[in-house]
Amino acid sequence: METYERLLKKGISRRQILKGAALLGISAGANLSFLRQPSEAAAEVNIGVIYPNSGALARFGQACVNASKLAAEHINAQGGIKSLKGAKLNLIITDCQSDATITRNVTERIMTTHKLSAATGDYSSSYTLVSTEVAERYGIPFITGSIANPITARGFKYTFQVSPKAEMFGHMQVDTLAWLAKAGEKRVAIVYEDTAYGTSTAKGLTDRSKEKGYEIVLSEAYGTKFTDATPLVNKIKAAKPDVVFPVSYITDAILIIKTMKQLDVNAAIIGGGAGYLIPEFYNGLGADANYVFSVASWNFDINCPEVTKFSEEYEKKYGEFLMEHAGEAYVMMWVIADALESAGSTDPKKVREALVATNLTKGPGAAMPGCRVEFDAMGWNKHVHPVMTQWQKGQLRTVYPASDARLKPTWPVPPWKKR
């Protein structure tokens, strides 16, 4: 208090002291946070985690973040990165808010304010295309589970994709029909959401359908924000398909199936992933979800060791089954950990070299369909293939290909009125 009065006498006002104190506090805080960033031989490795935690795709993003955190916990619990003296993974999680412009901003922000050794994200191909471009500029290796074809077609050195490509999704949807069809089903309808994910997958669907000689009776893009699926399903019904190949996110997937039941459209449904694979699909539709097929880049029951173990742990901790991209998020964290082990360094350049040389055949890091993770020259995991799942009695089970199938599919699909 003495000092205060002395300062007052010298003509410095209380306001100036408060301002000064505030400035000092902020700069001290800023300095401290700078000190917290790890240097080479430190106890932490920073990994960027970018997912939509708000907005239209928040549902998926939040599950991916949870899975990433669980993986980091497991990795740290078994001793962290041993070649870095037991350094622990430190996840820098940021929300891209289901918006491509914001994705660019937040990716730039974490890459400039933290020393990242690697990054992962963004669930939706539209955001991943943006984040990987930023990562390429800053030289941070970026691993993703997104699927749109352009992701690994740009000749980027720092982009790595563990998942199948979108057109493989489309191919698998049609191949499943070829495998299942016994009554000469020929008429197919392709309806798809109109962003990168939908259009890439639809291209695969269209090409393969033509190859197999199917008749494409309807090919229609739609915007996911509709409040009534009746106009679209009305069109599907008029086209009289045997099978419908929809590619949708959440609300559109649920509304389409509901409306197909209401309008009594009895085509088999072989979906393109995303909304068809999540707990809400079953919660929103109940028994109507059964018999719906969907292609997936990953499922919790594929035939790789360790999958059952970490899927069950996730379910125990978060109260719902480990969904497609969340499972991949878990796997990708282990791929990163493995790369850090071989690199023996937190330098992103060295981590990138280690990723290029990745050849995982066991452990959670290899738990993609095909049970092997190895990247080709374009950064794509060349051993991966999609799987086909079907909802049976409220459970999403893999039915194709045989190497991964746990259950036989139910075919033909009974008509709505007979269920």
Added chain:
Amino acid sequence: MSITTVWQALLSGLLNGAVYGLLSVGLTMIFGVVKIVNFAHGEFLMIGMYVSYALWAFLGIDPLWSLPLVMAALFFFGMGIQRFFIRRVLNAPDLAQIFLTVGLSVLMINLALFLFRADFRMVKVPYADWTFSLAGAIVSVPRLIACLGAIIFSLLLALFLLKTDVGKAMRAVAQDREVSMLVGINPERMYNLAVGISAALAGAAGALTMSFYFVFPSVGVNFVLIAFVIVILGTLGNIKGAFLTSLIVVVAESVGVLFAGADLGLAVVFVILVLTLAFRPAGLLGRA
């Protein structure tokens, strides 16, 4: 393209159009009486949906039974918005008014995001899957109920405005504020009522859709874009115009999808808007 397909498109357009009508008459009434464009109107619908959902989730009340509660809650909320926010910019330049309601919209969406997260929530009612056939087209019972509810409330609004003294007073304020003061009407009170009633109607529109749609923070945005097209097309301030135009616009989109493509349904609507405004700048019903 069979006649049944077109009839189905027509019918589902009419059913949905009525609900958009309920939302649009409120929007146009605020413009007519208070002379302000309410960019936060979609959020009245969103709040109505969340209140309806909460009453179902915590107390097990079907959205149809809780409708009066939802409307009452939104009525007071709307009055509050008018009294505490809109009143302050009534004499300010248009830009300030736009900023206010747009700002309120952003605030409410993000508040909902913060409180309820982005999850899509649905209400499960026993009649959710009931359908029946009407001359070959399938009618979904929840949507039919929503349509009937929307028509009933719109008719009640019309009766209120035409037959009751308060309603006539509100129309007087819409016609000429100064003169209505001369005959003893308090415009402030009419503004409060107008926004309150509009909010209640928007909330009702939301609650009526709970049995077949989802609620999430930005759900208002999905509805309000078309509502704006409707009120402009139907002449700003004209309630009959708003309701009729709702039916026309939603049917146009529904049938447009059949012929133009599922992602071009809205394009059809906007083409109609541009053409109509080119020939009738004040909207379909003439005088502004």
